[in-house]
Amino acid sequence: MDAYQYVKDKQIVIFELDNVLYPENDYLLQVYYLFAQFVEYTEQKLATSVLEFMRTEFEENGAGQLFEKTAAQFGIDKKYQYNFDLLHQNARLPLKLLLYKNMLEFMQELVLDRKQIFIVTAGNPEQQLNKIKQTEWNGLEKYLTVYFSEELNQSKVEIFQNILNSNNLSVNNALVVGANNYDRQQSKLINLPYIVSLEIYK
Known part of the structure; x- marks a missing residue:
């Protein structure tokens, strides 16, 4: 399925970082x-x-x-x-981190259609921020809103719910894109639609 079919009726898309947007x-x-x-x-x-x-x-x-x-x-x-x-x-990396090609194209389409993009990432906040700073976003960086679950001392599902609440949206208006069972389980707790990143292709 064309990746965009997943989000044609959504207003926001929430991504994990590692192994979703780029290969860790x-x-x-x-x-x-x-x-x-x-x-x-x-x-x-x-x-x-x-x-x-x-x-x-x-x-x-x-x-x-x-x-x-x-x-x-x-x-x-x-x-x-x-x-x-x-x-x-x-670490100051010798080479920039590159997004998966399909994810880059998918996110570019989201921006063109004025859908909001969030990154909710687990792990050491300083390390995750270092990755983000050294990723080649191709201009997408100004459209990203990032939450570090460890820094906020919140579970992902709490952050998901806060994002929905602050945007006056229901779970049907959002989609989570992840790469592991934890992300799937956290989404399922509030019936938030979820797909594995590998399902997104052109």
Whole structure:
């Protein structure tokens, strides 16, 4: 189905950020690259080897305990956990983060039709803001309203309801676009229409 068929009767669309608007791997792999460069500079460990280990471990087993595994593999002092974590929050990326092509086109259509766009994102607020600042929005940034659930200390469903209330809208006037079961469950709590981002294509 053409993506726009989902929202022809909606006034607002609410997105998660990670793996909905852009691939989170693009952020994390650049953070690992920067950390590997840092390790080479401070500890004279070969950056290419450190990065290759981190990339493989991440792709096979995910991000959990990645610093600990890398530190054990290369004899890296545990004090550098701080630097690793800090890079996740404020890294200046070598490359801009790019939106999924289908999501970029979808959001551009929403703007043309004067529909409101919200991003409600979980996770560390400083890290999520850093991602947003380093994303190539192609001019869309001025049409975005962003909520950080952790900063507000609210669940997503509470934020969804607040968005509806502040715009005098019912659940039938909105759509949530997510990529995980949590987003689906939070939407379902107030019967808010929900679709998985992968369903949006041209």
